[in-house]
Amino acid sequence: MDATFLGSTPQNSESNIIFCFVANGRISENRIREMFDQRVFKLKDFRDHLVYKKLSQYPVRFLGFAFLKTDKSFNLHNHVREYDYDNVISPKPATEELLKEVLPDLLTKSWELNQSHWEVLNVHPFKSTGAASQKNVSENQSLVIIRFEHSLMDGLSAIELFRVLFKSPFSMPGPVRNAVKLSEMQKIKLWCLIPYELAKTLPFLLRRRFLGKGDPSKSWFYSVSKSIPVSTIKTIKEKFSVNFASILRSCINGGICQVLDEQGQLPPEHIDALSTLGTPDHPGGTTNHMRLVMDVVPLKSLSSLDRLLATDSILKESECQGSTLSTLYLFRLISMFPLAICRSICLTLYILGPSYFLSILPSTTSQDFIDEAEIVDVYVQLSLNSPIGMGIAVWGLNNKQRINILQTPNLFSSDKPITSLTASIVQKLEELGKLN
Numbered sequence: 349m350d351a352t353f354l355g356s357t358p359q360n361s362e363s364n365i366i367f368c369f370v371a372n373g374r375i376s377e378n379r380i381r382e383m384f385d386q387r388v389f390k391l392k393d394f395r396d397h398l399v400y401k402k403l404s405q406y407p408v409r410f411l412g413f414a415f416l417k418t419d420k421s422f423n424l425h426n427h428v429r430e431y432d433y434d435n436v437i438s439p440k441p442a443t444e445e446l447l448k449e450v451l452p453d454l455l456t457k458s459w460e461l462n463q464s465h466w467e468v469l470n471v472h473p474f475k476s477t478g479a480a481s482q483k484n485v486s487e488n489q490s491l492v493i494i495r496f497e498h499s500l501m502d503g504l505s506a507i508e509l510f511r512v513l514f515k516s517p518f519s520m521p522g523p524v525r526n527a528v529k530l531s532e533m534q535k536i537k538l539w540c541l542i543p544y545e546l547a548k549t550l551p552f553l554l555r556r557r558f559l560g561k562g563d564p565s566k567s568w569f570y571s572v573s574k575s576i577p578v579s580t581i582k583t584i585k586e587k588f589s590v591n592f593a594s595i596l597r598s599c600i601n602g603g604i605c606q607v608l609d610e611q612g613q614l615p616p617e618h619i620d621a622l623s624t625l626g627t628p629d630h631p632g633g634t635t636n637h638m639r640l641v642m643d644v645v646p647l648k649s650l651s652s653l654d655r656l657l658a659t660d661s662i663l664k665e666s667e668c669q670g671s672t673l674s675t676l677y678l679f680r681l682i683s684m685f686p687l688a689i690c691r692s693i694c695l696t697l698y699i700l701g702p703s704y705f706l707s708i709l710p711s712t713t714s715q716d717f718i719d720e721a722e723i724v725d726v727y728v729q730l731s732l733n734s735p736i737g738m739g740i741a742v743w744g745l746n747n748k749q750r751i752n753i754l755q756t757p758n759l760f761s762s763d764k765p766i767t768s769l770t771a772s773i774v775q776k777l778e779e780l781g782k783l784n
Contacts (some may be wrong), residue, residue: 349637351414351683351690353499354407355733359458359780361465362694363498365730366455367506368447370476370485377470380492380718381424383513393511393633400509402500402634403427406464412686417463423599426460431493433457444477444572447727452568452754454495455731465497476725498730502636503709503743504626509634513636519714522628524582539682546586557703558616558647559604561735569765572727573751574772575744578711585779588653592709594660597623597741599780600706600751602655603773607766619647622736623706640675641666642702652779695734703774704738711744729754 355361391399405416434440437454440449459465474491494506501509511518562568584595601619608615625639643666650654682690707730716723723745729752732739736756751773757765 350499350679352679352694353497353636354414354691356691357458358407358409359461360693360733361459361497361499362456362648362733363731364465364571365496365503365506366451366667366728367497367510368451368727369492369494369718369723370474370725371490371492371494371718373488373490373719374472375470375490375492375718375721377428377430377468380468380470380513381428384424384624386427386620387512387515388509393681399633400512403464403466406462407499409687412688414687419462421554422464424448426463426730427466429470433469433470441471441493442473443475446490448570448572451459451727451729453572455729455754456568456733465499466500467495469493469495482704490721498636501634502624502638503707503728503741504630504638505632505635507709508632514718516716517519517547517714517717520710520712521710531589544629557701557735558619559565559703559737560756560761562732562756563758566757568731568754569757569767570729571755571767571770573770574639574749575725576747576774576777578744578747578749580777581749584656584777586784588656588660590656591663592662592710593623594663595656595708595777595780596708596751597621597645597663598652598659599773599776601645601659602649602652602776603769605647605649606772606776607769609756609762610768611760611762611766613761615648617646617648618644620644620702621704622708623708636679638675652776653783658778658779671766689704698734699737702736702739705732706740707742709741709743711747711749713747715746726750728752 353361353363362534367690375451389398393399401418402416403423405418407414408417409415431440433450433454437450437457439446439450441450469492471491471493472489474489476489476491496506507518510516540583579657581592581595584590585592604619605615620642623641623643625641627637627639628636641663643662644669645659645662646655649658682693685693726743726745727750728741728743730739730741732754737752740754741752742749743752751770753770755765755769760766
């Protein structure tokens with residue numbers, strides 16, 4: 349169990365993740381329960397161990413440490429059900445606009461005591477305004493909301509769960525940005541050098557974040573971009589010989605810079621961010637296995653192309669540094685401490701920075717289904733119970749991407765959230781696509 353994501357009480361969490369799938373057709377919660385029972389909870393690995401045992405366990409605390417305890421009265425009806433937060437979180441997310449209102453509250457909602465921290469909520473009917481596949485869009489759509497605590501698994505583990513649960517391929521390019529294989533001796537050396545390698549990130553943290561930090565007294569604001577064809581990003585990648593992630597990172601910073609200009613604020617030359625990297629040797633199951641990269645890249649630039657090329661050069665260099673490799677083991681080490689110390693260490697890491705958090709997953713290249721119902725759209729986001737004021741998650745289906753943003757209202761030194769950020773990011777992407 350990754351204790352770094354557990355909250356101050358058994359019912360709270362430092363981070364939750366939500367995937368919302370829009371499907372063409374009526375999805376029954378009874379059928380989803382059958383899928384979990386027949387496909388997920390009976391699946392065993394080569395050692396004859398249950399792969400998804402943690403989905404029937406919940407965290408408990410003893411002498412300051414966190415442990416997992418099996419729920420002896422586990423009932424799938426408690427976890428897979430029709431959306432029932434109408435009187436708790438209003439309104440029912442029957443459209444994309446209503447989902448934008450509800451999602452921030454869902455992300456931060458506490459968990460039931462003595463139950464595993466995950467749930468599937470079914471909404472029918474649902475109307476999506478930005479389906480990833482505009483062909484064959486049905487009027488009879490369903491929304492399947494899958495919410496879980498980050499301590500259970502990361503995004504790649506969740507997608508592997510969806511493959512098992514729905515028996516659909518969710519085909520994705522494998523992680524290639526950080527395909528670094530370590531020998532056993534290198535791994536031992538990395539464990540010993542964790543303090544030294546992490547000290548290298550101090551200059552980034554001491555810069556102090558430029559964007560506003562999260563305010564626990566204010567509600568978060570969620571926005572999502574229109575669907576972006578992966579072919580548009582690939583064209584830019586091939587034209588300028590840059591990495592896929594560098595393009596998105598550069599356009600995100602370009603969008604931030606444009607918003608600051610519109611607000612009459614002076615953008616800094618550079619901005620810091622914390623991003624995740626999936627690993628080629630991800631073990632699957634219920635686990636968190638990822639690298640973290642803290643870096644500073646250009647924000648204000650002479651042109652979009654200058655920003656892109658400079659960003660690509662910096663990211664290619666930072667992703668190979670030992671400090672990013674050491675994060676594979678850092679949080680395992682922190683999880684060994686008593687929970688109070690573990691939480692204090694994690695919160696201390698984010699006091700001064702970064703300005704925002706970023707997670708990019710490659711879009712699927714396949715058509716995916718829940719039984720016979722095609723999945724035509726997806727929304728994804730994670731909560732941030734830390735001083736970080738903005739989290740950005742990028743993922744999509746069937747060769748189209750969506751940029752999902754969760755931000756504190758005072759991110760740009762204003763009491764009102766900036767609703768134009770996603771549109772500004774897409775605009776910067778389209779500008780790059782038109783360059784020769």
